[in-house]
Structures are given as structure tokens and as C-alpha cells.
Amino acid sequence: MPKAVRFAEYGGVDVLNLVEVERPTPGAREVLVRVVAAGINPGEAMIRRGVLHERFPATFPSGQGSDLAGIVEELGAGVTGFALGDEVIGFTDNRASHAEYVIVEENHLSPRPADVPWEQAGALFVAGTTAYAAVHAVKVGRGETVVVSGAAGGVGSLVVQLARQAGATVIGLASESHHAWLARQGVIPVTYGEDVGERVRAAADGTIDAFIDTFGAPYIELALELGVPGERINTTIDFPGAAKHGTKAEGSAAAARADVLGELAALIAGGELEIPIARVYPLDEVRDAFGELERRHTRGKIVLKP
Incomplete structure (x- = not known):
């Protein structure tokens, strides 16, 4: 069974666990993406700690993660913009990208240019x-x-x-x-x-x-x-x-759109924009990844790779 990050209560990095989950099935206008890289963000740590409960409450057990880059594995009904095997950059609003597989709305995806490294692609959306x-x-x-x-x-x-x-x-x-x-x-x-x-x-x-x-x-x-x-x-x-x-x-x-992702990805591909990658962690070291992030001394992005 595929794995995904979950937490069942607010707290420090110790509440994060990698658990087995059912493989998601895409619905209409949705795409199943096998995650190759997914960035982590300070806002996710704040949500997990309960700091943003009034603004962004969690429903337990909660997943986490918005950023993602990966490969299209399955298409839901009505999807016309992508095909199986396409390499994509995208985002989810469902706190779900820190996982091996994630469901993504078709209009939340943009093609990954070949010159954009997976780590930078996976860290692109939120930042x-x-x-x-x-x-x-x-x-x-x-x-x-x-x-x-x-x-x-x-x-x-x-x-x-x-x-x-x-x-x-x-x-x-x-x-x-x-x-x-x-x-x-x-x-x-x-x-x-x-x-x-x-x-x-x-x-x-x-x-x-x-x-x-x-x-x-x-x-x-x-x-x-x-x-x-x-x-x-x-x-x-x-x-x-x-x-x-x-x-x-x-x-x-204010800018959560696939066209903005495409514009930024084109800048990276053209050598006009750099996403510094501070460190890449395997998915099962998610606690260590967030521990480093929350010390707030890194340059650029920390990325998880399933």
C-alpha cells in the first residue's frame, strides 16, 4: 500500500507519522500523480503546531503538503490536458502532497519543462x-x-x-x-x-x-x-x-494558478530564476526535515522525495 504523512493532533515534529493509506482514485477532472518531489513550508509547520487554528483549522487525522512534482499515473473522467506518463508540476489545496500518490485537480497542474530539476519543480508552488x-x-x-x-x-x-x-x-x-x-x-x-x-x-x-x-x-x-x-x-x-x-x-x-506555475517554471528553465535547495530528505525522514525547517536558518527550500 502507498504511504502518506499524517498527524492526529497538534504538536511538534513528533506527531508526524508515515502511514499506509489506500491508493487514491481520481474523480472527474482529477489526476492521480505519483509524487517525485514535494517541498515543505513554514505554514505547514504552523498549522501542525496549531498556531493557525483560527485561520486554517486541521481536521484529524490530517495530511499535509501543497507543493508537488511528479508523473501522471491515472486520469479521471473528462481530463483532456494530460496523458499517462506526463511529468507535471502542481499543487493541492487538500493538505495531501507529502505522500507517494496524490489526487490533483487538472487545472492545478502545469507541464514540467525538461530543464527544471525535480527538486526545484517540487518546491515551486508555495514559495x-x-x-x-x-x-x-x-x-x-x-x-x-x-x-x-x-x-x-x-x-x-x-x-x-x-x-x-x-x-x-x-x-x-x-x-x-x-x-x-x-x-x-x-x-x-x-x-x-x-x-x-x-x-x-x-x-x-x-x-x-x-x-x-x-x-x-x-x-x-x-x-x-x-x-x-x-x-x-x-x-x-x-x-x-x-x-x-x-x-x-x-x-x-493570490497567485495560486497553473499559469503562474508555468511562468515561473519557464524562468527556471531559462536560467532566469533559481530555487536554492537546502536539503532533500526521504519521505520517511519527514520529522527531521521539519526539524531543520523550523530552526529557520536554511537558504532556500527543503524537499521530500518518496
């Missing part, structure tokens, strides 16, 4: 669409200066690249171990921590037009202190802060 939405939310423009917190993380590493492609000067907040990578992307790296505001002002040498927070508190407050207008501040994680200060909080849901 890619979140970064895409965040950059569009603050209307990054050519010649502007944008600050990005968590600039080397799974989302932040894509935000800085997309903002640079839009023609902006980008200041990236990250630990010093990530500064060389940021500099190679054309980003001005700044160390976070005490007196970060002074370092950002020095790096900007002028007006700061927008701020994208991918880390959480206290960066909305920092952005406001730096004089960034509230409508040009977007957080992908600090929802209470956004509600308090009236800033934006657009993320994956």
Missing part, C-alpha cells in the same frame, strides 16, 4: 506563488528600492530575484552566511538584528519605496519606521501585524 504575489502586491517598479526580510529563505530567495528582474534595487536582510549568495543575485545584503534600521538606511542611501516581509514580527514595524507607506508593505507571515497596521498580507492564494 514561488507567494513570492510572485508579494512582489506584485507592492507594485515593485524599475529604479525603486525594496527591502526584503528573510531574504535567503524559501520565499525570500525568490522575492529578491523577482524584484531584481522588475528593475528594483533590493536590500536583503539575512545572516552573514547567506550574504555571498545574495550578492551573486545582485542584492545588497544586510545583517539582521540590533540596529538593523540604521544599516538599512545606510544601504538604501535614499528613499525606501517598498518592504516585503517573509520572516514575521517585527518587520512591519521596522518598515513603517523606515517611512515606507502602508500600502507598499506586504507580509507573507505576520497576519496579526498586517491587521493591526493596515498593511498588505498577500501570499500564495
Whole structure:
């Protein structure tokens, strides 16, 4: 029988288990995908811990995972856009991709370009669409200066690249171990921590037009202190802060479309976008994978491979 990750209560990584499940059967306009790679995300850890219970409650036993890349194994009735054996990138809204097989709606899939590695394909959806939405939310423009917190993380590493492609000067907040990578992307790296505001002002040498927070508190407050207008501040994680200060909080849901996946995948295939892969874990080491993720010091994405 195929296996999938499940948890039966809120808690730490120890509540995660790999269990045997029935092989899913696709319904109308659905596709059964054999998962080759599936990214993991901070939001999944927050859901598992119960931190987002009011916003995204879990029903137990719960699966997890949205990101996926894999091979079409079975077609439901009415599917016309894909064939058996097709290699695809996609997403599920059913917390189910951390598994050997997953059911995916046909319109949640995009072909995998041959030049996109499986690991990057499997890690694309949440981080890619979140970064895409965040950059569009603050209307990054050519010649502007944008600050990005968590600039080397799974989302932040894509935000800085997309903002640079839009023609902006980008200041990236990250630990010093990530500064060389940021500099190679054309980003001005700044160390976070005490007196970060002074370092950002020095790096900007002028007006700061927008701020994208991918880390959480206290960066909305920092952005406001730096004089960034509230409508040009977007957080992908600090929802209470956004509600308090009236800033934006657009993320994956604002760009969760197959055409966006296709656009991002084309950028990767063309060498214009990189998804750094911090580490790849086998599915049965899901606890270790999330343990590393929740220490919040990785550059780029952590990926599970069944």
C-alpha cells in the first residue's frame, strides 16, 4: 500500500507519522500523480503546531503538503490536458502532497519543462506563488528600492530575484552566511538584528519605496519606521501585524494558478530564476526535515522525495 504523512493532533515534529493509506482514485477532472518531489513550508509547520487554528483549522487525522512534482499515473473522467506518463508540476489545496500518490485537480497542474530539476519543480508552488504575489502586491517598479526580510529563505530567495528582474534595487536582510549568495543575485545584503534600521538606511542611501516581509514580527514595524507607506508593505507571515497596521498580507492564494506555475517554471528553465535547495530528505525522514525547517536558518527550500 502507498504511504502518506499524517498527524492526529497538534504538536511538534513528533506527531508526524508515515502511514499506509489506500491508493487514491481520481474523480472527474482529477489526476492521480505519483509524487517525485514535494517541498515543505513554514505554514505547514504552523498549522501542525496549531498556531493557525483560527485561520486554517486541521481536521484529524490530517495530511499535509501543497507543493508537488511528479508523473501522471491515472486520469479521471473528462481530463483532456494530460496523458499517462506526463511529468507535471502542481499543487493541492487538500493538505495531501507529502505522500507517494496524490489526487490533483487538472487545472492545478502545469507541464514540467525538461530543464527544471525535480527538486526545484517540487518546491515551486508555495514559495514561488507567494513570492510572485508579494512582489506584485507592492507594485515593485524599475529604479525603486525594496527591502526584503528573510531574504535567503524559501520565499525570500525568490522575492529578491523577482524584484531584481522588475528593475528594483533590493536590500536583503539575512545572516552573514547567506550574504555571498545574495550578492551573486545582485542584492545588497544586510545583517539582521540590533540596529538593523540604521544599516538599512545606510544601504538604501535614499528613499525606501517598498518592504516585503517573509520572516514575521517585527518587520512591519521596522518598515513603517523606515517611512515606507502602508500600502507598499506586504507580509507573507505576520497576519496579526498586517491587521493591526493596515498593511498588505498577500501570499500564495493570490497567485495560486497553473499559469503562474508555468511562468515561473519557464524562468527556471531559462536560467532566469533559481530555487536554492537546502536539503532533500526521504519521505520517511519527514520529522527531521521539519526539524531543520523550523530552526529557520536554511537558504532556500527543503524537499521530500518518496
